[in-house]
Amino acid sequence: MKKYKILLFAILGLIVTSCDLDEEPPFLANENVYATGEDASRALTGIYASFADGNYYGYNFIFLSSLNSGFAVTRGQGNKNTSVPNVTLASLKPTSAISELNNTWNGIYRSIARANDAIQSAIVSENPTTEDDEVINDVVGQAYFVRAFNYFNLVRMWGEVPLRLVPATKEEVHLGKSSIKDIYAQIVSDTKKAQELMNGAVGKGTVKPEAAAMLLAKVYMTLATAPAEHKETGLNYWQMAYDEAIKVYGKYALVGDYDALFQTATSDDTEESIFEIQSSEMASMNHVKEFTPSHRYIITPTWGKLYVNAEVYDLHANTYPGDPRLASTYIGNFINQVNGSESKRYPDVTWRSNFNNAFPYVLKLGEKDQNITTTYTNKNFIVYRYSDLLLMLAEISNELQNGEQLGYVTKVLSRVGLTPHAGYSGDQESFRNAIMKEYQFELAFEGHEWFNNRRRGYEYFLNNVIIPHNTSPVFKEAVDVTLDTNEENVMYLPIPLIEIDGNELVD
Numbered sequence: 001m002k003k004y005k006i007l008l009f010a011i012l013g014l015i016v017t018s019c020d021l022d023e024e025p026p027f028l029a030n031e032n033v034y035a036t037g038e039d040a041s042r043a044l045t046g047i048y049a050s051f052a053d054g055n056y057y058g059y060n061f062i063f064l065s066s067l068n069s070g071f072a073v074t075r076g077q078g079n080k081n082t083s084v085p086n087v088t089l090a091s092l093k094p095t096s097a098i099s100e101l102n103n104t105w106n107g108i109y110r111s112i113a114r115a116n117d118a119i120q121s122a123i124v125s126e127n128p129t130t131e132d133d134e135v136i137n138d139v140v141g142q143a144y145f146v147r148a149f150n151y152f153n154l155v156r157m158w159g160e161v162p163l164r165l166v167p168a169t170k171e172e173v174h175l176g177k178s179s180i181k182d183i184y185a186q187i188v189s190d191t192k193k194a195q196e197l198m199n200g201a202v203g204k205g206t207v208k209p210e211a212a213a214m215l216l217a218k219v220y221m222t223l224a225t226a227p228a229e230h231k232e233t234g235l236n237y238w239q240m241a242y243d244e245a246i247k248v249y250g251k252y253a254l255v256g257d258y259d260a261l262f263q264t265a266t267s268d269d270t271e272e273s274i275f276e277i278q279s280s281e282m283a284s285m286n287h288v289k290e291f292t293p294s295h296r297y298i299i300t301p302t303w304g305k306l307y308v309n310a311e312v313y314d315l316h317a318n319t320y321p322g323d324p325r326l327a328s329t330y331i332g333n334f335i336n337q338v339n340g341s342e343s344k345r346y347p348d349v350t351w352r353s354n355f356n357n358a359f360p361y362v363l364k365l366g367e368k369d370q371n372i373t374t375t376y377t378n379k380n381f382i383v384y385r386y387s388d389l390l391l392m393l394a395e396i397s398n399e400l401q402n403g404e405q406l407g408y409v410t411k412v413l414s415r416v417g418l419t420p421h422a423g424y425s426g427d428q429e430s431f432r433n434a435i436m437k438e439y440q441f442e443l444a445f446e447g448h449e450w451f452n453n454r455r456r457g458y459e460y461f462l463n464n465v466i467i468p469h470n471t472s473p474v475f476k477e478a479v480d481v482t483l484d485t486n487e488e489n490v491m492y493l494p495i496p497l498i499e500i501d502g503n504e505l506v507d
Contacts, residue, residue, distance in 0.1 A: 034122045037135025041202055043121070044139045047114045047146050048206065051277045052285050055107025057381055057447070059286040062365065063305060064100045065157075065450035068092065068493070070465040070483055071312045072445075073359065075294065076305045080355050081481050092466070092484040094493050102496040109164070112150045116167050118143035124197065134201040141197025145212050148190035152219060155183045156451050159492045162499075162506065176505040180230045184223060191216045204269065210248045211275045214384050217244035217392060224399070225456050238399040245393050248274065252386040254415050259328040262364050264372075264379040275384035279377065289375040292366030293331060296338045300375050302366065306445065307359030309480070310346055311472035316441050317347070324416050329444050330360040337370055358479040362445050387412050387442055391435060398431045405431060412442060436464070458487045466490070 034040040051057050066072050067089040074090060077083040088095055095101075122140050125133040147165075154161045163178035163186060178186075194212040223230065224237035231237070253271045255261060261272065269276060279285050294304030308330055317326060333348035335341070345357040352358040367377060394408035409420050423434035439452045453465050466483045469475070484490055499506050 034136050034139075037132040037139075037201070040118075040122060040136045040139040043114075043118050044142055044202060044206065047111065047118060047143060048278065050107070050111035050114050051383075052279055052381075053107055053110070054286050055103040056111060057277050057285065057383070059290050060100045060103040060107060061153075062287070062445075062447055063290065064089065064098075064104050065447055066306055066362070066445055067100075068094060069449040069453055070461070070469060071309055071440075071449055071453075072362065073307050073309065073481055074305050075307060075355070076303065081479055086481050091481045092490040094489070096494045096497045096500065098496075101493060102498045105158075105496045106498060108150050108154055112147055112164060113168065115143040115147040115150070116165060119147070120167055131201070134199055137197045138199050138201040138206075141194045141199070141209075141212075142202070142207055144190045144197065145194035145207055145215065148187045148194065148212075148219075149215055151183055151187050151190075152215065155180055155187070156222065156454070157493050158495065161495075162503065173502070174504045184219065184230060185232075187219055188216065191219065205278055207275050210251050211384060213244045213247040214274055214389055214392075217241045217248075217389075217396075220244065221392065221396065222451075222455055238396055242393070242396045242400060242402075245389060245396060248386075248389050249393060252389070254386055254390075254411065256415070258325055258416050259368075261382065261385070262328060263368055264377055269380070272386045273380075273382050273384075274386060274389065275382070277381040277383060279380050285377075285379075285381060287365050287379070287381070288367045288372075288377050290366075291362060292375075293334065293343075293361040293363065295343045296336045297331075297334055297343075297361075298367055298370055298372050299337045300373060302375065304361055304366075306362040306365070308362055308445075309469055310352065310359060310474045311469055312440070312444075313347060313360050314472075314474065315437070315468075316444075319421060319437065320418055320441065323418060323441070325441060325444075329362070329364045331363040332360040334370070352474065352476055352479055355479045358476065364445050383447065387415070388439075388448070391438055391442060394438075395432070395435045398428055398435065401428065405435075409435065409438065412438070433464075436460075454491055458491055461490065 034043070054060060063074075067074055067085060070092060072090065073081060074083070074085045076085055080086070085098075085100075087093065088098060089100070119140055122136050124137055124140055128134045128137055151161075151163070159180055160177040161183065162175040163183055164175060165186070166172070191212050195209050195216075198207070198209045198212060200208050218241075220237045220241035224241065252274060255270050255272045261270065277285070288302065290303050290305050292298060292302040292304060294302055297304070313326075313330055316323065320326075332345045334343050336343055345361070346352055346359055349357050367375075367379075390408045390412050394405045397403070397405035397408065406420060406424060409424060413419060421434065423430050436452065436456070439448065443449070443452075454461050462485060466485055469480075469483050495506060
């Protein structure tokens, strides 16, 4: 697998560099450039490389979505709660000029551009008869999946955005925003097209039809609680979500060791991984440098840019005392690998006397092997995994009241030696509250918290994240940020300056 990854990134060294809309697109458009399945596979390599780019899952998107989730602060730009990222992103008061916001927007649209090029540059075979036909169909199906996935991220984070469905040209640089309803309609259409075309012909290291079913289930779950103007009327979105999610059930499995999912040597394409971004030592994502705890958790200097808010850690620890997922996700006490001193912070110190010791580090994202001597890694990043699918089925089943919900939660908790707590034994609302927190405990800082915290609307976000933080007994003005309560600020990100300045039809 690693040989495939190294080849993947080596081929694409030239096209991973950034380009703006005034440049020619990285692929030839409007003509069939895929004479063979090998040609199509090379283009698919470029599409997936865009996910590992530093502007997307390689760094900026993960930092932006984590910091603006209501769960975290950063030590970046000053290691204090009054730094620019903390008084904007971490406080839920983002501005259009924030670099991570602009970079993420650019990274997502670059990925969309590559998917558009692939869709436009291939001829799909209605009745494939050769191996090349099968591969080309699979590649185009995956391109539709990528485009749908990317617009799902965009519409949830920014609301109305430009809906670019063809390769950009100089004549088509300026494009107005589409309605949220129209964007969701396109996401559904693209995902269904992906399911129709994907056949597994490309092989290991790329997504399969089950990933599209999981994506569509997430889309339907989001629409189930969305405002009426964002969706079609008269549809049972919870049942539609169940019908898609159940297609994935039993096709994957939970790994035996939760912590192994986040270890460099054992995290590759496991039986739990449904959609995984490939990395390699030659083309590493930036997670080790940016997210591994600083203060020399490893010998090589790192930034350690994410701290978790104390009440987020406490809720998990108080709900499941002794949960091994805590040690896999956070760390408050470790040995400095340069001078041997002990580095302590919350929860290992309880006084929270200054910003530097007031929060646990987020450990899951970075390097966990303290003996490593480099920031380059072949550690993959799992976007969709089976435990998430099981929690989705539990939530959906609770909404449908079909009697299946507790079984799915039990499977997830059994892996870490736990059983469902009392909240799962109450009524539908009690179960709903419990499962929404279970996403937090199981999937913390894997790129989902921004969306899960807002998916059930402003009142949920306000009452379950914002107010609990602002009124927490461990809240200290000297170190914590105060989360904004203005709905217009906290539910969507502002359109970035890069788009406002470059697109005359967006302001």
